[in-house]
Amino acid sequence: MKSVNVITPSVDGKGLMMGKAGYTNDYVLKNALIIKVLRSPHPFAKIVSIDDEEAKKLTGVECILSHKDFDRRPFTRAGQGYPEPSPHDKFVFDEYVRYVGDEVLCVAAIDEVTAEKALSLIKVEYEVLEPVLDFEKAMNNVSVIHPEPEIHEMFPIGFEPKKNISASYHMHIGNVEDTLKKCEVVIKESFYTQAQAHSMMEPHAVNTQFDYQNRLIIYSATQTPFHVRRIISQALNYPISKIRVIKPRVGGGFGGKQAIHGEIIASAVTIKTGKPAALVYTRKEVFESSYTRHPMRLDITVGADKDGTLKAIDCYVLSDTGAYGEHALTVFMVAGSKVLPLYNKVDSVRFHGHVVYTNHTPAGAFRGYGAIQGNFALESAVDILCNKLGMDPILFRQKNMMKENETSPIFAIMGEGTEGTAMMMETCKLDYCVKRGLELIDWNNKYPSKKINDHIVRSVGMAIAMQGSGIPYIDMGSATIKLNDDGFYNLLVGATDIGQGSDTILAQIAAEELMTSVDKMIPYSSDTDLTPFDTGAYASSTTFVSGNAVLKAAKTMKNKLIEEAANALNCAKEEIGFDGEIFNKVNSTESITLKELSNRLYYNSDQKQLMVTESYVGHKSPPPFMAGFAEIDLDTETGEVKVNKYCSVVDCGVTINPKLAKGQVEGAIVQGLGMALYEDVVYTAKGKLITNDFMSYRIPSRMETPELITEFAESNEPSGPFGAKSVGEIGIDTPPAAIMNAIYNACGVRIKSLPATPEKILMELRRKNHEQ
Amino acid sequence: MLVNLYVNNVLKKYHVQAGEFLLDTLRNDNYISVRRGCDSTSCGVCTVLIEGKPVPSCSVLTIRLEGKHITTVEGIQEEAEKLAHYFGLEGADQCGFCNPSMALTVYAMKNELKNPTLETIKAYLVGNLCRCTGYQAQHIAILHYLEDRS
Known part of the structure; x- marks a missing residue:
């Protein structure tokens, strides 16, 4: 092959590094109005009155828009195909605000200083309501986050807003309770994951203008330009034929730009004023007022026989979608559908749960989308089970995991908010990935751990993962x-x-x-x-x-x-x-x-x-597979974990561009490391996110990033273009479980709540030593 | 207030507000390679060189820079192209949003440090965050760029 599977520099790399225009904010017209959004200081409140008289008098203020200026027309910002598997529970602006940072109104002015001054002159009176800040207490809470009558689901997704339930689901194969009763060894554990922030370098940005045909032109940093066009048309009741969405270069997305951000507000300003307008989120707004990963509690029970045959997996998931239900059902379902088939030889499996509303920043799509949460729980549980069985976790996985030309009944049952699609694994080189990963990390000489000195222990841990390649019959x-x-x-x-x-x-x-x-x-x-x-x-x-x-x-x-x-x-x-x-x-x-x-x-x-x-x-969604291996140094005096090395062996079919494929894996691995170890999300007791900049929310810098060894299995997927499967998400899935397994192997402490901060490790270590 | 700056060795006279930051002055004058990534001097995306040293332009008031030399990536096109070549070979570009600032910081490092090690390079560039690449491909590309004496 001449062009595929050969090193090819990206077509835009040179121009962008040399500083050429490319991103949304590079195309703002000089006469564009600058939009600023007034955001809620309360986690849950009803707007009683808005006094914008002083602001309106300010020279340079062109328009102020609030809920009074829009028809009540619910929609979802999720940015999915139509009809969406997300509830239509959002209005352009609403009389309710549902999290600290929620949109109250917007001001458009001739410049940023004027827009900000106008915001400071606006007085909003709120009736403060009792917020729901603990997602485990959200269901059936007396505080109902979405009491409004107009909201609805597009098809059954288990939407029960009066109970604060955004979506729910249940599936089972066999009778998992019966199987578990018969198992010789059973473990049951709960795991918690945090509201990770995408932290793409380019903040959300949009600018809008009418062109010489009086059509609405929208430049947007989006992952879904066609969905943006459709959703703007629906939300603003504006003819879709008069909308053109242009996506220029985008400075990173990772799922965070799948959903609508400022596009509707900016479009509304341009429609209202006839003038070009621009809205760029501040970094604080990106953290507080865009989307996060869905925090989850995953209750998982696994049972096996003493010979190491995995018999049953039972998984209940409680997911926190925050104030709005973007991707509520689908992220949660992926925690099952792209995780449980890894162990396809079980007698029975159950996956069920609820996605609840809370008064937190809404959750949405984020690379790994449910899979990373599910993988963390299952691949941690597998190591816990192996420990109880007294069985080598590698042998256990090799015995029970998915192999080539096999399938799982889950594929047919679970899709993306709907039924799934049955498929055989025409390519699955997981066997090779595990074998090669063991060599690359030198597992046999390092497992489980080795004392380096009186307070440093070196250990290894691993996990396997799968993903998908698009949504069959939909994408x-x-x-x-x-x-x-x-x-x-x-x-x-x-x-x-x-x-x-x-x-x-x-x-x-x-x-x-x-x-x-x-x-x-x-x-x-x-x-x-x-x-x-x-x-x-x-x-x-x-x-x-x-x-x-x-x-x-x-x-x-x-x-x-x-x-x-x-x-x-x-x-x-x-x-x-x-x-x-x-x-x-x-x-x-x-x-x-x-x-x-x-x-x-x-x-x-x-x-x-x-x-x-x-x-x-697609008529199928061939999963890429991988095995991830971490080597860490754990300091038993400080609880600090230093990741020395992360080895990834990936089966993504033929790599169309080997270096870009490697870049996808390595970038995702480091995001996964961030979720595993550093990216702590902290709210105040009053529901304000305080990890809202790069000082307080720590994404991995180059100093923490370990040596990355990334290889690809030889694999040629018959249904893929030139043998390719996907590679965009798979890399993010393994680090949480692999690193938690390594931490356990180092010191016998099992961290079940991410991220594994030094404080958590040290406290668990002390508790364990105290108990001994 | 009037401020005289040498931007890429060209004398520029800017009438600025007292509270205007260099990032806005430069972007308003169409140096669009200078971009904003945060509001707290913590991401490195807006880096420019002031008298050859990398500085986040979001944190410097323009009126404090009277007579100073400012370099944006428009002023080091050849070096940026050379670095981009090595980034391309490693697949280290990805979204590219922070790459002009990366080129400037690497260029400053090249002038400041003789034969830096990987660890020195990491320490020098630590203020330039990247969420796309996992950094390692960038470091390989930078080492190749530094080896290129052409």
């Missing part, structure tokens, strides 16, 4: 390829490059099929007027779903090219050979170059524009 990608004179192509895709490099890898796929070089395949992505539809960058779908669409389009273009070459050379198309540059007529010396053919089609004979569009919807 659609499409691609248009256009032939230009001189024989170069445009590749137009709806797929959304948010920094992961999808423009590059999709151009590689097209270039490979058309046997040209990547520099002759010019990608342009994510513009709702110009590019074909794509659901967007989420659910590990781009390489597999959008990539398959690109491959189909390239194949169709190749056929068209051969047809046209046959016309030019007066022969049947079967007689044409094509190597990417020259069309040869078989058994003759006649030929025509692609350059000549394309110029002929533009200017001379058979004149036409060759342009093809193809779409792809």
Whole structure:
């Protein structure tokens, strides 16, 4: 292969490093109004009155919008396909505010100083209500967070707002209680995960303007431009044909930009005033007023026989969706659907639970989306079980885990808010991933631990994981390829490059099929007027779903090219050979170059524009798999954990771009390390998030980041473009469990609540020593 | 208030408010490679060089910089392109939002430190956060860039 699975620099990397314009905030018109949002100081309150008279008098204030200016039209900001599996429980502005940082109103003014001054002049009277700040007490609480009558679910998702339940679900295979009774060894544990923050470097940004056709143009740092267009149209009752969403370069998303952020407010200001407007979140707003990972409690019971045969898994999950239900059902379901099939030989399995509203910052999509929470619980539980069984955790996994050409009944039962899709694992190199990982970390010489000195213990821990590749029968990608004179192509895709490099890898796929070089395949992505539809960058779908669409389009273009070459050379198309540059007529010396053919089609004979569009919807979602191995040094005097090394062996099929694939894994591993060890989320007793900047919320810096050893298994997925599966999310799943397992192996302390701060480790260590 | 700055060696006269930060002065003058990532001097995205030293431009008042030399990535295009080449080979670009500031910090480091080790490089760049890459690919690319004497 010439373009696929070879090192290819990303198409935009050089320009961006050299400082070229690219991001949403680089395209703000000089005369744009600057929007600032007044946010709630209370976790739960009803707005009694808004006095904005003084602010309105301020020179330069153009408009102030609050709930009084909008029809009551509930929608969800989740940024999913339609109908959404998330409740329609949000209004542009509402008379209720449901968390500290919730939107009260917005001011648009000629500059930032004026907008901020106006905010300070506005007086809002609140009736403060009793908030729900403990998600374990949310269900059936006397405080009902969503009492409004208009909200609804789009199809049954277990939505019971009067009980503060945003979604609920139950599935079982076999009778898990009966099986557990028969098991020789059973363990039952509860695990807690925190509201991790995406912390992408570019804050959420949007700017809006009317163009010369009086259409609403929205530049947005979004992962889902087509969903944004649809949701704005619904929420503002504005014709969708008059909206164009352009996604420029995006400075990181990780799921945080899947949902709507400022797009509706900015659009409303431009519609109201006729003027261009811009809204950029402050970093505090990104932390407090966008979305987080869903915090969860996972109660897990696993049972096995003494020979190490895993027989049953029972999992109850309580998930905190915060003030609004974006991705409430789906994130929670993934905690089962992309975790439990790892152990596919059990007799029975149950997965059930509730997703509850609280008066916290809303939770939403975040790379790993349920899988990381589920993986932390299950892969911790497996080590706990092995300890009780007296069995080696590697042997236990090798015996019980998913293998190639196997399946799990869970695939058919659990989908993304709906039923799932049955599928066989045509590729699953988990066996190899585990074996190779053991070598890379030197497991046999290090497991379980070794004393380095009187207070440092070195240990290892591991976990296995799986993910998906898009949502079958729902996610659609499409691609248009256009032939230009001189024989170069445009590749137009709806797929959304948010920094992961999808423009590059999709151009590689097209270039490979058309046997040209990547520099002759010019990608342009994510513009709702110009590019074909794509659901967007989420659910590990781009390489597999959008990539398959690109491959189909390239194949169709190749056929068209051969047809046209046959016309030019007066022969049947079967007689044409094509190597990417020259069309040869078989058994003759006649030929025509692609350059000549394309110029002929533009200017001379058979004149036409060759342009093809193809779409792809997956009929399966082949999971990537991986094994992650951590080596840590644990200081028994301070409780501090230093990760020395993290080895990842990943089966993501063929890597379209090996270095970008590695970048996806390593970036995700370090985010997972952050969730495991550093990224503590702290609310005050009054419900205010105080870890709301990079000083108080510690993402890993380069000093904490360990040596990363990342390898890929040889694997070739038949359903993927050139053998590829997805790789965007899988990397984040293993670090919490692998590191908690390593901590246990170091000192016998089991941390069940993330992150594993030195304080928690030390306290558990002291408790344990005290008990002995 | 009038302030004279040498931005990429060109004398610029800015009329600024007393409370205006360098980040806003530069962005208002279309140096759009200078970007805001936070509000608390903690992410490094807005880094520029003041008299050759990397400084977060969100934390410096423009009126305090009378006569100073400011460098943005527009002023070190050749070096940025060279570093970008090595970033490209390692797949270390990703979202690119912080990469102009990365180029400036690496350039300053190259001028300041002779043959830095990996640990020295990490310490020098610690103020430049990145959520995309996991850092290691960046470090490999930076080491290759430093080895390139062309």
